[in-house]
Structure formats: C-alpha cells, structure tokens
Amino acid sequence: MVVENADARPDVAREIAREVLVHGPVERSELGRRLNLSPASLTRLCKPYFDAGLFIERQEVQRATVGRRPRPIDVRVEARTFVGIKLTGDDAIGVLTDLRANVLRTEQMPLRGLSLAGVVDQLEVLVKTLTQGARVDGVGISLGGRVRDRRVVTQAVFLGWEDVALADALESVLGVPVRVENDVVALMAAEHWFGPARALDSFALVTIGAGVGYALVIRGEIVTSPDVGLAPMGHAPLEPNGPLCERGHRGCATAVLTIPGMCAQVASVRGAPVTFEEILHDARHGDVVSTSVVQASARALGRLVAWIANATTVTTVVLSGEGNGLFGAAEQTVRDACADDRQPESHPVQFIVEEPDFIMWARGAAAVAIQDVVVG
Known part of the structure; x- marks a missing residue:
C-alpha cells in the first residue's frame, strides 16, 4: 500500500536518506516500494537532498523494454x-x-x-x-x-x-x-550500513584481537543493552581442557581465542615471547606447538559461532578483527567445529571474513x- 500522506511520517525523509546511502544507486520505483511512498511524495521529499548536493542521478539503466529508462538515485559521496x-x-x-x-x-x-x-x-x-x-x-x-x-x-x-x-x-x-x-x-x-552484509536483515559480528567482541543485528536493528562494553563473550566457556585466563576461567574465549591468549600458550612452551604473526607463520610451516594452538583456537572459534547461531537463529556471521588471520590459517577446522555443534538439519552458517586491519x-x-x- 502506498502512503500518500508522507507528512504523517516525520522521519520519512531520513528513511529516504538512509536507503539511498546504504543501498544506492537505487531506482525511484524501488525506493518508493521499500518506503511505501507515491512517486509524487518521493519526488517532493528527495528535492531538498538534490538541492543540497547530497543526491545525484546516475546514468540511465539500459533495458530491453520500451519507454523511459530510469535514472537511479545515489549519494554524492564526496559531499x-x-x-x-x-x-x-x-x-x-x-x-x-x-x-x-x-x-x-x-x-x-x-x-x-x-x-x-x-x-x-x-x-x-x-x-x-x-x-x-x-x-x-x-x-x-x-x-x-x-x-x-x-x-x-x-x-x-x-x-x-x-x-x-x-x-x-x-x-x-x-x-x-x-x-x-x-x-x-x-x-x-560500519558493517550494518557499509559492509558486505548490509543487505541482510539479521546477522552477527565476531571480532578477534586483544579481546573477543560480539554484536548482533536483528530485523535491521543493532541490538544494544546497558551491558554493551563489558565484552559478554570474553569468558564464554569453549574448551574444557584449555588454559586458564587471568580470572581463573578454564578454556574461556579470552584464554583460547584472543591474540594475547594464543601468544601466551605458545610462549609458555617455548620459554620466549612470540607474536601472533609468528604463530601463524610457524603453523603454516609445520611447527608442532604453533599448529596445536592454532587448531585448538580454530575449534573454539567454530564453537563460539555455532553457539551464537543456535542462540540467535542468525545464519550469517561476519568475522573481523586484527586476529582474523586465524580463520585463514585453519578455515576447515572452524567450519567443522561449527557444524559439529549445530543440528544436522540447521541451515549452514555463512561466514563473511573481513581482512585483518586495525584501521x-x-x-x-x-x-x-x-x-x-x-x-x-
């Protein structure tokens, strides 16, 4: 149903701006369909954005059908x-x-x-x-x-x-x-508006680095609570026989899945400090200690993703963080561990893996x- 009285929706102009920014270039007909706006209302509400230089019309879309070819609306990103x-x-x-x-x-x-x-x-x-x-x-x-x-x-x-x-x-x-x-x-x-999962209605984010981070989008909204910032996944139990974290939790995410946790495990055996990059390098070249830690951490990551998918019913998980190289070093182990902790009939979890980059x-x-x- 088309909403002719757009003025009854005070935030509709901002809805238009968000849709064009996140999903543009987008044809006017599609934009009107998404927001339940008539062509006249859409034209009127878009005009201030065109006048301000924020919206532009892209090149006409080539189609085989007869008639006027649509010119999609987009944002002028440099504005x-x-x-x-x-x-x-x-x-x-x-x-x-x-x-x-x-x-x-x-x-x-x-x-x-x-x-x-x-x-x-x-x-x-x-x-x-x-x-x-x-x-x-x-x-x-x-x-x-x-x-x-x-x-x-x-x-x-x-x-x-x-x-x-x-x-x-x-x-x-x-x-x-x-x-x-x-x-x-x-x-x-950034993932919700500009990342590869922006078209999805629901997905989760897991970050690996100095800590383990977790965030969730459900029905197009980021889920927040007063406990955001307390790293709720930091001490999730993942490995019953794993090492202890600084709080005494055995095999929690902090102990087995963070960069400091992985480095501490290898260093305790070698008797010397080691970097995360060195662990991944040595694992690729067959070092027994590094391989053992990488494989154990990969299994822990798979279990964590499975737990999130089971608890929230999302089927797409974005992996990010400066420790994200773990997935590339042991991808099959992560996937297998995730599948093992899911019902066989469940939809497989789709992984979207971002490049490790502190920026x-x-x-x-x-x-x-x-x-x-x-x-x-």
Missing part, C-alpha cells in the same frame, strides 16, 4: 567528510572518510597522557592533521568500554576513565558534532558520525 578515531590505551588511530565511510586518509598518534584535557588536545591535533584545514561534518570516537548516549564514557579501564563527558569536551574545541561509541558497536555500525576500528567510529548526520 561530506567525517573523521573516525579509535582510542586505545597507547594510541589514537584516525581516518578521514567520505559519506560512505570510504577511507581517504589515515594517521596515528601516540597518547602522551590519559587525562581528559590531554587526550582532547591530542585529538584536536589529530583531527586537524587528517582534515588538513578542510571542513569536516562530524567526528566519531570508538573505544573499548561502556558509553552512555554516545556522549559519556561511563567506564574505560585502559584509559582509567569513569563518567567522562568526552563528546562535550571535544565538541567545545572542534565546533562540530562528536559522537562516542563502544568500539565493537561502532564496528557493527577498521577507526572506520567504525566514522560510521557512527555518519549515522548521526543522516538519521540523527
């Missing part, structure tokens, strides 16, 4: 720019992006101190370095911890922060909108800023 910054306890990693979170420039800056004033000063420098004096339309910050209303860092252990109004402090010096978000939620924002965390922060501008 707006955004900065995304990932904060760790040691560094600030920043990116400059366009309207679809395509990375245009990257910078990294070591943090000289962790006081709010000191961090804000350094972030101001980082933003100016990334923009090179040009206009920026919004800034997003992502970090490991708990965030309230995309404004206040309620807890970030690695920064030693509690109830820190980071968005207010940074807005006061930058003069542009600033949004703050948990890093896994921010990464999911993705900063891109997620930019996606949060983009969302704020598009949908408020």
